[in-house]
Amino acid sequence: MKQKLINFLATFEKENIEKSFPLNYCLPVYHCVSDENLPHLSHIIKYKNVRQFENDLDYFSRYFQFVNWDEFKDFFKGNFKVKKKIALLTFDDGFREFYDVVAPILERKGIYAINFINPAFINNKDLMFRSKESLIIDKIRNSGTTNNNIKIEEVSKINYRNKSQLDQIAEELEIDFSLYLKKQKPYLDFDQLKNLTARGFGISAHSWDHPLYWELALEEQLENTIKSLNYIKENNFLADSFAFPFTDFGVKNDFFESLFKNEPLSYSFGCAGIKVDSFSKNLQRIPMETGGSASQTLRSEIGYFKLKKLLNKNTIIRK
Ligand SMILES: [Zn+2]
Structure with a gap:
């Protein structure tokens, strides 16, 4: 429903994104880029191919200045002067294609990214x-x-809570997840994480095992988050940020207050599109894998933001 509406609204948005983009920062989020059919992703994510991804980057570069994590933080402190609005590129889930496909493209174009x-x-x-x-x-x-x-x-319909059902179904259908993991290697390995860090990319936390947060009790939310942050700290990765798995929808103020009090976090990230959050250090990112080009996605999001603004609904209120 939201997607249909924002696609419709996009038709009214002109191309002067530089002016019409309502925030002074842009936070795109991707998972994967590949020219191949990846069965572990193809039915859940509309990931882009290399050409589509490069087109997106070129589009962003026209209207925004890509920054790295330190520049991003300095920008909010008023210590980093820019001519354009800034963009911070982010990836979630640590898929191997970030090493094989994405990082070489980003290095060629001089663009930084964090992978959560x-x-x-x-x-x-x-x-x-x-x-x-x-x-x-x-x-x-x-x-x-x-x-x-x-x-x-x-x-x-199977969710995080009853995910063990998936192993039973796989057995019935004779799908061997371990063999798939061994052969396909969907995720980055530790050496690749270290290598990416040495090349200047950020590796940060995205929860321990990707639960849906609103299904968890507060203690479970904190435990899953802190366990992932501890891993990041122990291995000297980027420890002052966190991106919610799936969505931060339904996550309450007491989670944010406890987390930011006990962990050295600068910002956390959701993916609700162009939106403001009542917890000001929680920044919302724009999902880029909805089937359209960066131009279509941004115009849709801007249209949707304007509509929400009229209805006074473009801020997420945490209670
Ligand atoms: Zn994720």
């Missing part, structure tokens, strides 16, 4: 439950058999 990772999956120790869903859906679609009683709609 889940330590539970690094070194391909496990697959995030949504990727297991994607693999199961892939198998059902491609098996051509109509006589199995597992429905795609039912698989898509």
Whole structure:
């Protein structure tokens, strides 16, 4: 519904993004870039191919100045002067393509990015439950058999809480997640994380194992977050930021207050599009894998922001 509305609103937005973009910072978020079919992602994320991703970057560069993490923080302190509005490029989930595909493109273009990772999956120790869903859906679609009683709609409904059901279904369908992890290597390994850090990229926290936060009690939210931040600290990665897995929708003020009091965080990140947050250090990013180009996505988001502003609804209020 939201997507249809914002696509409609995009048709009214002109191309002078420089002026019409309502915030002085832009935070795009991606997961993966690949020219290949990746069964663990293809049914859950509309990731872009190399050409589409490079087009996005060129589009952003026309209207924004890409900054690194220190420049980003300095900008908010008033210590970094820019001619254009700033953009900080972010990736979530620590997929291997960040090393193989994305980093070389970014180095060629001189663009910094942070990748927010889940330590539970690094070194391909496990697959995030949504990727297991994607693999199961892939198998059902491609098996051509109509006589199995597992429905795609039912698989898509399985959540973090009852994710063990996915392992049972996989067994029934003879899908071997361990073998897939071993062969495909969906995630970055530790040496790649170190290598990326040495090349100047940021590696930061995205929770331990990617739960949906509003399903968790406050203590569980904090535990999952702090466990991931401890991993980041112990390995000297970027320890003063955190990006919520899935969404920060429903996460309350007491979580933010406790987290920012106990951890040396500069900012946390959601992905609700162009929005302001009542917890001012929680910044919202723009999901870039919704099927359109950067131009279409930004124009849609700007249109949606304007509409929300009229309705006084463009700030997320935490209670
Ligand atoms: Zn994620």
